[in-house]
Amino acid sequence: MLLPLLLQRMQTLLQPRKNGKVAKYMARKEPELFYHPVVGGMSPAAVAMFNFQAFRPKPATPAIPVKQQQSDLFQSETITPAVFESSSLPPYSERKTMNLLKTSTCAVTGETLPRNQMIRFVISPDKKVVADLTGKLPGQFLWITANRATLKKAIWRNSFAGQARETVEIPDNLLETIENGLLKLSLQMVSLAKRSGDLTFGFSRADEALRSHSAGVYVVAQDSSENGREKLERLAIHQDLPVIDFWTSAELSAAIGEHNTNHLAIAKGAMAQNILELITKLNSVKSEA
Numbered sequence: 001m002l003l004p005l006l007l008q009r010m011q012t013l014l015q016p017r018k019n020g021k022v023a024k025y026m027a028r029k030e031p032e033l034f035y036h037p038v039v040g041g042m043s044p045a046a047v048a049m050f051n052f053q054a055f056r057p058k059p060a061t062p063a064i065p066v067k068q069q070q071s072d073l074f075q076s077e078t079i080t081p082a083v084f085e086s087s088s089l090p091p092y093s094e095r096k097t098m099n100l101l102k103t104s105t106c107a108v109t110g111e112t113l114p115r116n117q118m119i120r121f122v123i124s125p126d127k128k129v130v131a132d133l134t135g136k137l138p139g140q141f142l143w144i145t146a147n148r149a150t151l152k153k154a155i156w157r158n159s160f161a162g163q164a165r166e167t168v169e170i171p172d173n174l175l176e177t178i179e180n181g182l183l184k185l186s187l188q189m190v191s192l193a194k195r196s197g198d199l200t201f202g203f204s205r206a207d208e209a210l211r212s213h214s215a216g217v218y219v220v221a222q223d224s225s226e227n228g229r230e231k232l233e234r235l236a237i238h239q240d241l242p243v244i245d246f247w248t249s250a251e252l253s254a255a256i257g258e259h260n261t262n263h264l265a266i267a268k269g270a271m272a273q274n275i276l277e278l279i280t281k282l283n284s285v286k287s288e289a
Contacts, residue, residue: 104143107163108154111145116277118143119151119178119285123164129174133181140164146281151175175285182282183246189275190219190264191255198267201258203228209265210235216272217242217265221249224262232263244279 101114120132123140130137142163144154152175154160160168171177193199200209209215210232218236220229222245236243253261266272 106145106150107142107159108144108150108157113145115143117146117281117284119146119281121160123160123168126169127164127167128169129160129171131174131178131181133178133185146284148175148285148287151178151285178285179282182278182285186244186275186278186282187247187251187255189271189278190252190266193266193271193275194256196271198269198271199256200265200267201256201261201263203232203263206232206263206265207235209267210239210241213239214267215239215241215265216268217244217275219244219247219252219264219266221245221247221252221262223248228263242276242279244275246279246282 101116103112104115104118105112106118115135120135120137121142121144122130122132122137124130125139132141140163142160144150144159155170155174158168158170160170190199194201200206200215206215206218210218215236218232218241220232220243233243247255249260249262252264253259256264266275
């Protein structure tokens, strides 16, 4: 009911009066329209409400020459040697290298040590304890610190049976077998050093290698002359190089295929490091300390 009344009221108000005057509620004049290329036709009120500044492109900043940019940069951020001197980071040459040595836990002491300081033992199929000095034998195994006192304790406690979980047989000459095996492996390493070109033998050549600081290990025969041995030993000790004298001249000569070999120098590198690790392990097994 209300809607028809409202429509009738609006029609009467919008109709012109008898005197010809326009109704006061009609628009007196058609509004002026503005046209924008993006928005289209708009009234002045809409133009005032709409912010056309957003459509205007910003003025481009003047480009700075490359030379001027570089000069400004170096003027504002000048690097001086004092910055490196006050830095807390150590120089690259003093940084410690990453340690990638494999470790294992000793079955006797429970200590975790690098494997180059330990001996691997394997339980054979016939339930006997075998010293795996090369670390390649298959079967149940355990690691024990390469120390004579620790090895004796392992034999006395029979720590090998705990790994096998049954009775195992321990050879009576186990320690002697370990010593002879390490000594044999070390001599084989000396032979491999000659094949790889890292070995220098003879008094004059060994003396030259020691004086040029290219040697990593000095090997001397047990039965060599005291005069020449004392001279080269003095050079090696002065450079903090290890001196190895576990073999006779005949053993060294047979290992490298030469005659009357008394003095050998092994160049610095992996071969000298391997020989030194075996000799260090041998000394630990032979020593009671």
